[in-house]
Amino acid sequence: MHSSGWWRYISYDESKGKAQIDRELLWRVFGYARPHLFAVAIVLVTIVTNSLLELLPPLLYRELIDHVLPERNMTRLNWLALGLLAIPLATGLISVVNRYYSSRAGEGIIHDLRQQMYGHLQAMSLRFFTETKSGEIYSRLNNDVVGAQNAITGTIPNILTNSVTLISTLAVMISIEWRLAVLAVIVLPLFLLPARRVALILRNIRRAAMEHQTDMSNSISETLTINGALLVKTFGRQQQELARFGKANAAVRDIGVRRAQVGQWFFLGLGSASAIGTALIYWAGGYLVLQETISVGTIVAFVAYLSRLYGPITALTNVQVEFATSMVSFERVFEWLDLPIEIMDKPEAIALDKVQGRVRFDAVSFRYGGNEAQGEPAKKDAGANGPAEQDEIDDDAEPVRERLWALENVNFEMAPGELVALVGPSGA
Incomplete structure (x- = not known):
């Protein structure tokens, strides 16, 4: 296997x-x-x-x-x-x-x-x-x-x-x-x-x-x-x-x-x-x-x-x-x-010395995994503005269940002291 x-x-x-x-x-x-x-x-x-x-x-x-x-x-x-x-x-x-x-x-x-x-x-x-x-x-x-x-x-x-x-x-x-x-x-x-x-x-x-x-x-x-x-x-x-x-x-x-x-x-x-x-x-x-x-x-x-x-x-x-x-x-x-670390801070990353507690989500999209093989990079994936479009589809490829977006194009802002809950259709 x-x-x-x-x-x-x-x-x-x-x-x-x-x-x-x-x-x-x-x-x-x-x-x-x-x-x-x-x-x-x-x-x-x-x-x-x-x-x-x-x-x-x-x-x-x-x-x-x-x-x-x-x-x-x-x-x-x-x-x-x-x-x-x-x-x-x-x-x-x-x-x-x-x-x-x-x-x-x-x-x-x-x-x-x-x-x-x-x-x-x-x-x-x-x-x-x-x-x-x-x-x-x-x-x-x-x-x-x-x-x-x-x-x-x-x-x-x-x-x-x-x-x-x-x-x-x-x-x-x-x-x-x-x-x-x-x-x-x-x-x-x-x-x-x-x-x-x-x-x-x-x-x-x-x-x-x-x-x-x-x-x-x-x-x-x-x-x-x-x-x-x-x-x-x-x-x-x-x-x-x-x-x-x-x-x-x-x-x-x-x-x-x-x-x-x-x-x-x-x-x-x-x-x-x-x-x-x-x-x-x-x-x-x-x-x-x-x-x-x-x-x-x-x-x-x-x-x-x-x-x-x-x-x-x-x-x-x-x-x-x-x-x-x-x-x-x-x-x-x-x-x-020796396992590679996928997410690394950029050398020019800004250190948050003074945090005010305000969090802003601007056109954020997210889903669990993707259609790519596990552990391998996807050819196209979501950016900050939503899901990527698929240009070509192989007719002979096996049908793959579509991965739904958990979050898609979400925009909101949380002020200091606010409590915000994200609730899905199932109540989760």
Whole structure:
């Protein structure tokens, strides 16, 4: 079905290809972080500091097993115990600071985005609000902005944290035993290869879920208000509206089940890859310990680092999926921010500094819509002096119901303090 009017700008056509996360979209998202650079800098510093501190416990394990226990050194044992106690306490306090500033930055960015979107919608013409369902407006302004908020406050910080952890852990593993580090890296393609495909699938599922949620919101807003309920009961359409809501509700249910299935299969693959890597490390590390090439403390430390390696890889692979799907929220918000404003004040518009309260209508004509397609400019329309004449009529064109003028060539003046009512033939 052909889409016209404002829906041309906000609908999603699968036949035109899948939406991609391009550089322009990312730069536009990150552009909202510029007013919050101080908070962002604090977040980055705390992430790096915590990642470095968390590298210390496995080294303390190796020191304990290889030197402190064989030498029965009680003083060093006490210091190691204090270190193992102090490190989690320090990382916990730093995490509190990190959480505070990440929330400040994330909430500030979303505040600016929501404020900009609300202001843009306020500037839209009445045509937009007559041709756009109220549930769609609520969904974009609330649900999609919340989805964008989750990306800013959750997904992006997780990407940074896991990236720093992965790089630092891999560097330490190579310095401890490069042969075991190579074995750990061999299984990385098993984590990365499925990510691109799954990200694309879940991205499309996320967009479809949003569209079905919007349909359900529209049904609720149109039938469960006083005006909507009155119309439904007056025309006896309770069953039809129930069926309509049930169709949208079932679509939301089905898309949720599909998303859960895709995600579960994805995590099954990641778990299998992690098990393969762990088995290889235990086998090769045990062999090197038996050959007395490395110490027991080294293999213990390496296995501890292994969980810090595969954990971030698994999280980063999942975050790639989450980031791809969360970008849909930004796309839907930006779609409306990019809608053109039909009515703009002229540069030379006169500001009414001193208003006397006198209003004059001089040959004013007005009607709702026109014979043109929705969202497209009419070839001829009403001016200040009444309806335009139609010069040519296509004989083969389908008959179109004539749009009557609500007001035609109206002239009157309202003085300050007067109350004027315009009453139509029906009394409206």
